[in-house]
Amino acid sequence: MDKNEFKNLIKDAYYAPEPEKKKEFISRFRPRKVSTFRMLLQQIPYIRPYVWILAAAIVGIAIAGSVTGGEGTDKLVALIMPFTAAVGILENGRSRRYNMSELEMATRFSLRSVVIARMTIMGFLSVILTAIVSPVIAESFGMQAVITAETVLMPYLMTMIISLHIERSPLGRENGASSIVAAGAVMLLFLLIWESESGNVLYSSFISGGCGVAAVIILGALTLTEQWLTVRNVEAFA
Amino acid sequence: MDLETIYDKIYRYVYFRVNDRMMAEDITQEAFFRYLGKYGDSGSMDIRYMYAIARNLCIDEYRRIKPESLSEEMEEIPGDSGISEEKMAVREALEKLPYEDRELLLLRYVNEEPAGTICKALGISRFALYRRLKAAEERLRAELEA
Amino acid sequence: MKLSVDRITKQYKNKIAVDRISFELTEGVTGLLGANGAGKTTLMRMMSGILTPTGGEITADGIPVNTENYRALLGYLPQDFGYYPEFSAREFLEYMGALKGIEKKKAREKSSELLELVGLSDVARKKIKTYSGGMKQRVGIAQALLNDPAILILDEPTAGLDPKERVRFRTLIEELGKKSIVLLSTHIVSDIEHIADRIIMMKDGNLIWQGNRGDVSGDLEEFYLKKYE
Numbered sequence: 001m002d003k004n005e006f007k008n009l010i011k012d013a014y015y016a017p018e019p020e021k022k023k024e025f026i027s028r029f030r031p032r033k034v035s036t037f038r039m040l041l042q043q044i045p046y047i048r049p050y051v052w053i054l055a056a057a058i059v060g061i062a063i064a065g066s067v068t069g070g071e072g073t074d075k076l077v078a079l080i081m082p083f084t085a086a087v088g089i090l091e092n093g094r095s096r097r098y099n100m101s102e103l104e105m106a107t108r109f110s111l112r113s114v115v116i117a118r119m120t121i122m123g124f125l126s127v128i129l130t131a132i133v134s135p136v137i138a139e140s141f142g143m144q145a146v147i148t149a150e151t152v153l154m155p156y157l158m159t160m161i162i163s164l165h166i167e168r169s170p171l172g173r174e175n176g177a178s179s180i181v182a183a184g185a186v187m188l189l190f191l192l193i194w195e196s197e198s199g200n201v202l203y204s205s206f207i208s209g210g211c212g213v214a215a216v217i218i219l220g221a222l223t224l225t226e227q228w229l230t231v232r233n234v235e236a237f238a
Numbered sequence: 239m240d241l242e243t244i245y246d247k248i249y250r251y252v253y254f255r256v257n258d259r260m261m262a263e264d265i266t267q268e269a270f271f272r273y274l275g276k277y278g279d280s281g282s283m284d285i286r287y288m289y290a291i292a293r294n295l296c297i298d299e300y301r302r303i304k305p306e307s308l309s310e311e312m313e314e315i316p317g318d319s320g321i322s323e324e325k326m327a328v329r330e331a332l333e334k335l336p337y338e339d340r341e342l343l344l345l346r347y348v349n350e351e352p353a354g355t356i357c358k359a360l361g362i363s364r365f366a367l368y369r370r371l372k373a374a375e376e377r378l379r380a381e382l383e384a
Numbered sequence: 385m386k387l388s389v390d391r392i393t394k395q396y397k398n399k400i401a402v403d404r405i406s407f408e409l410t411e412g413v414t415g416l417l418g419a420n421g422a423g424k425t426t427l428m429r430m431m432s433g434i435l436t437p438t439g440g441e442i443t444a445d446g447i448p449v450n451t452e453n454y455r456a457l458l459g460y461l462p463q464d465f466g467y468y469p470e471f472s473a474r475e476f477l478e479y480m481g482a483l484k485g486i487e488k489k490k491a492r493e494k495s496s497e498l499l500e501l502v503g504l505s506d507v508a509r510k511k512i513k514t515y516s517g518g519m520k521q522r523v524g525i526a527q528a529l530l531n532d533p534a535i536l537i538l539d540e541p542t543a544g545l546d547p548k549e550r551v552r553f554r555t556l557i558e559e560l561g562k563k564s565i566v567l568l569s570t571h572i573v574s575d576i577e578h579i580a581d582r583i584i585m586m587k588d589g590n591l592i593w594q595g596n597r598g599d600v601s602g603d604l605e606e607f608y609l610k611k612y613e
Contacts, residue, residue, distance in 0.1 A: 010347040010378070013328040016253040019245065021263050026241045028456070028532065029270055030279075042482050099466030103527065105434040106460040107483040108452055114483065268445075271385055271457075271534075275446020279453055 039109065043117040051087050051122075055129055058084065062133040066140035074137045075194050078152045082159035082183035084129065088122030089163045089179040092230070097176050101234075112234050119227055126156060150212040157219035159186045164226035168233050244285055245270075247349045248292050254344050255296045265295045285351075289359030331381035339374035346371060385445050385534055386410055387431075387565050392440035394426050401426040403589040404440070413561035415576030416569035417608055418586035424569040425463055427586070428539050431567070432460040444535060456485070459533030461524050463540045467512045473499060473523050474508045480527040491530070498526040503552065517544035525553070529560075536560060538568040542575050554579050573605040585611055 058080055065073025092115055095101045104111040130152055138145040163179035166172040175181075193199040206212065248269055253262035269292045273283060276291075332340060345356045357367050387409040394402040402423045418424050429435035431442055433449045442449040444457060467476055474495055481491030499508045502522040507515070512523060521544045528536060538557075542550055558579045560566055570576060576583070583600065585593040585608060593611050600607045 006375075006379075007347050009325060009328045010332070010343055012325050013332055014250070014254065014344055014348045015329075016250050016262075017259045019249045019259070019263050019266070021267070022242065022245050022249070025263075025267050025270075026245060029267075029274075030241055046479065094468065098468050099464065100468065102429075102434065102462040103460075103465050103480065103524075104483060106432045106455060106458060106462075107480065108456045108485040108531075109483050110452075110455065268385060271445040271447070274453060275443060 040117050062136050066136050074148045074151050078155050079187050081156040082186045085156050085159035086179040086183035092118050115234050150216050153216050155186050155190050157223050159183045160223045161226050164230050248288050252292050286355050286358035334381050342371055342374050387444050390441045393438045395438040400589050405591045407594055409565050412581040413566045413579050414582040415580035416584050419571055422586040423589040425539055428537050432537050457534045459528035459536045461528045461538045461541055469513055472509050472511050473504055481530050484531045498529055502526045518546050518549045534564050536564050536566045577604050
């Protein structure tokens with residue numbers, strides 16, 4: 001018989017039953033790479049409904065104000081934004097608040113990814129909000145969209161910075177609502193500035209110069225720093 | 239080489255040695271983990287190292303379990319698997335060959351491994367490989383002609 | 385599989401919680417005995433990859449503990465855990481499944497299976513906040529098994545279980561020990577008396593004894609108390 005026949009005969013002669021656990025094992029051993037994007041998508045359903053409601057309310061106010069020509073709509077929206085920040089940070093803190101951190105830490109993706117995912121979603125949400133709200137308002141009131149955006153963003157970023165910082169401190173760990181308190185404080189601050197004659201004037205000149213842009217950039221950088229520190233802090237166990 | 243193919247080949251090799259499907263799968267899976275621990279997860283796996291790891295695991299298994307419970311004979315094929323007479327003849331002939339011959343023929347003809355891989359798996363030189371393989375084939379042919 | 389703990393140490397500013405502990409585990413059930421404060425939880429946290437050791441190494445077949453690959457093999461039940469208040473047991477398991485990277489459909493199937501296994505099928509859709517302590521603990525055990533872990537680390541898993549649940553749990557652990565590495569900690573000797581193949585004893589951060597269950601003739605409790613002196 002020729003070589004090929006020989007080879008085939010030998011091949012068939014070795015009998016082994018089909019392995020039964022191959023597919024299952026391989027899917028566990030080399031798990032499909034779940035892309036970051038998919039992971040984000042996975043986390044979205046777990047963000048509490050009131051977050052989306054608040055976001056919708058803000059857009060609603062912006063539109064309503066613009067349509068009815070209510071003066072100061074931009075400032076009104078700006079005053080609510082701190083609470084968007086606070087709410088976002090509350091979402092972040094759910095793991096610790098409900099004592100789920102340890103469970104989440106030991107999973108494949110681990111807690112750090114969960115927190116980053118949540119932060120990213122909240123970040124996106126805020127950006128989208130700002131992007132929608134600012135042009136809408138600016139359009140109706142003949143202001144520049146950029147200036148409106150600055151007005152809306154500054155209280156937001158300030159709240160982010162303060163809240164993230166407090167959350168990491170012992171004070172923040174005791175008080176779940178510290179971010180809400182921070183939001184309230186920032187809101188009050190801006191309210192005082194805008195209610196007073198001189199405050200308003202100062203603010204207007206501040207913002208129409210390049211100062212507004214610079215302020216937003218600096219605040220933005222500080223926010224990112226605080227976020228990074230928070231993420232780094234997540235896995236540090238007492 | 240994709241993971242499924244590696245699994246199949248290692249499984250067949252281990253099964254040949256331990257003659258038990260469950261044990262063969264356990265050892266195959268263990269080999270994957272050991273590989274990961276030793277060489278990391280770079281995407282592609284080198285089957286030569288897998289063979290080496292599987293081989294060692296089989297040896298460890300022999301040491302753990304009482305020798306009688308592991309047979310070096312080939313497994314009985316279930317009755318009606320529709321194997322032709324010719325194939326039965328080959329099987330019977332194979333059974334008469336020494337263990338080392340059968341191992342070699344498995345790696346060469348069933349798993350179709352290149353010479354380099356077999357050398358690394360069994361820890362022998364190319365020269366030794368060609369010599370032994372030739373001898374094994376000749377012994378098989380001799381049995382078949384008988 | 386070989387789970388190797390090599391000279392593992394955890395040092396805090398003013399105390400050493402775990403002091404150069406070494407041991408090796410393979411398939412089977414290992415009981416970790418020690419009083420509260422002996423360092424069991426700290427050790428288990430390090431073995432679960434969630435607490436960084438000050439010194440030493442932990443590997444599973446050579447795979448280091450701080451990798452995603454290791455965590456994919458792991459099922460962990462902490463001593464103390466909570467739950468998001470809006471979750472039912474089923475939703476909780478599916479959430480944990482998502483975090484463990486299990487595909488949605490598979491997670492759903494596995495959750496059903498596990499809820500059946502721990503006897504919570506008929507209350508699976510109720511919110512966890514309505515559960516008793518023992519039921520909550522059973523949810524915790526179920527989530528640890530979602531990814532068919534090769535390594536199962538359970539910290540005081542029998543706390544809060546009533547006698548019937550305890551028996552059921554012991555049977556489950558024995559079964560799991562046949563194919564996986566199971567490490568469970570307790571300060572109650574009777575929990576592991578009959579199911580542990582291996583015993584490790586800790587006191588004040590040190591390993592004071594380790595060996596096979598068979599090496600201990602007679603009463604495990606007595607042996608433990610004597611070693612403890």
